[in-house]
Amino acid sequence: MTRKLHLAVAAYGVGGPGQHGLWKDSRVPKNASTDIRYYIRQAQIAEQALFDAFFIVDSQFITADYPSHYLNRLEPLTLLSAVATHTERIGLVATASSTYNSPFNLARRFASLDLISGGRAAWNVVTSFDTGTSRNYGLDEHLDYATRYGRALEAVQVVHGLWDSYEDDAFPADVGRNVFLDPSKLHALDHVGEHFSVAGPLNVSRSPQGRPVIFQAGVSPEGRDLAARVAEGIYAPGGSLEQAQDYYADVKRRALAAGRDPDHVVIFTGAAPVVAATDELAHRRSREIYDEDDDFDRKLGFLGRSFGAYDFSRHDLDAPFPDVAHLAEKGGRTAGAAIVEKATAQRLTLRQVVDTLTEYRASPFTGAPGTVADAIEHWFTARAADGLNLNFRTLEDLERFAGDVVPLLQARGLFRTRYESDTLRGHLGLPVPENRYTQARRAGQVGQVGQAGQAGQAGQADAPVTVGGDR
Known part of the structure; x- marks a missing residue:
């Protein structure tokens, strides 16, 4: 089969949402959320199992009632920069808010991670729905919904433009001619918009994948529509099989209507597998986990x-x-x-x-390895997801899935048996976007490329993107 399953892991330390009691587990270091070695080990296990991506969620506001992991955790881009030096192939997805970051800063940080990792970076764009975040940034109130989304749209337009500051061949570094930079291949953005004025250019070159992949999590009808037009990876909310199928079909349909190839919108549904030797033991453990976190x-x-x-x-x-x-x-x-x-x-x-x-509901991916593989295959072939964004409580749980379930998926021809690319775009089957100025030069229109919002082609992956909430 040509269509292949995608797998990502969402890494937590001492317990995210629905894992309030995880910090008590003797297998989990009490400082796991701030121990870089713990994250590196998770990423390495996932990479050995040929996962597409390693995903770090984030938020910037807490109360004492928030899950343990939220109370004391590392900043995503700093974390993933360290992980990048201890991995070789797995994609690295960091969450960052468009509401509380400047586009230039975001563009530089993600472009840097992309170069450090050799083309494996992705930005999970969020607008931040923790209203208390505003007071950490000198604002009396959180921006309203429409303003947050309008700002986010423009922020990604600007970031896309900044990532195109250098054409791919901008640095000949020709000692004989005493030419390090070809200045005709360096481009200022000169963006002036409703929310941002950014001159540019960015002082970071493009990576082997062209630019970082854009992820987001659109749930509202407006978010789904805009996300389907331009986002490259989507974190879907999950729910029942029927709900996931409805979401999947809706987003793919919207992508097609926007003139995009629906296969270039990769939908990951959230899942928390519980795998044990038998179905009975897995369901027993699933209930124990609920009781531990209740x-x-x-x-x-x-x-x-x-x-x-x-x-x-x-x-x-x-x-x-x-x-x-x-x-x-x-x-x-x-x-x-x-x-x-x-x-x-x-x-x-x-x-x-x-x-x-918060009532008890067993994950549909609960059971013996064969049962879990059957469920994953069913969701994939039933077009409920292109892949799963997996959450595991412990390293042992991740290792069990990697060792017992992944080989079954491979034997069925659903999942890769080797990496066929060095970049995240390659893993996801996404094209490398051509630099807008190179594209314009070929068309004889290089002087007509203006603001970031004008340079992207409507309905394509290098156009603006909308965003979802952070976690």
Whole structure:
């Protein structure tokens, strides 16, 4: 078969969302979230299993109720720069907010990681839905939804433009002619837009993959539409098989309508496999994991994240769910609206909302290795995902998946048996984008390439991108 499964691992240390009790596990170092050796080992295991990418999530605001991993963790680009020097092939995806970073800074940092890693970098673009982040950056309030997305769109336009500052052959480094740089291949951006004015050029050259891959997580209809037009990798929310199929078909359909090749929009669905010797043991372990993490107070605290870090502990747990719909506008709007709608329709109390949202549900990828491989194959062939973004609790869990499940996927012809590329774009089957100025030069239009927002071709992967929330 020509279509191949993609696998990524989302790395946590002492416990992300739904893993509130992981820090108590004796197999997990208590400083795992800040121990670079722990991340390097995860990336190496994933690379040995031929995974496409190693993904680091991030946010920049916490309360004491947040999951353990959130309270004390490394900055993603710094972390991945270290991981890059201890790996050779696996892609490196870092989360960074377009709301609280300047485009020039983002462009330089990701371009640097791309060169350090030999063309394996990707930017997971987020707008930040933790409203408290604003106060860490000198703002009284978090930007509203429309402004965040408008700023994000323009930020990625600018970053794309900056990544094209040098054409591929800009540095002849010809000693005989005393020419290090061909100045005709260096281009200032001179962008002036609604949110940014950026002169450029960037002082970092292009990498073997042309430029970093753009990832995002579009959930709202607006986000799906724009993401489908321009994003290259998408982190899908998961849910049931039917929900994943609907999301997959919707995004692919929107991509085709925008004039893109849907195969150049690679959709990763989130998954947390539980693998054991038998199906019975796996389901028993799955329930044990839920019980280990079943901390009501922490779940109540984390519920507030979709509503601008709202403190729900001020309310009577057994009273009707409070009227907080307006708070979702500057937080996780889609998730918040869904919670309010559910609570209203079912007349749920606050306690019931927490219990319902966090009730036990076994992952569809729970069971013996063969059972898990069957489920992955079914989701892949049923067009629910192009791949999985996997989360494992411990190194041992990752090793078990890599050693017991991946070989089964390979034997079925679903997953690669060797890396066929050195770059993340190559792993994902994405084309290397041609430098806009080189493209214009070939067309005899080099003088017409202006602002970043004008240079990308509508509907193609080097056009603007929209974004999702961070985690």
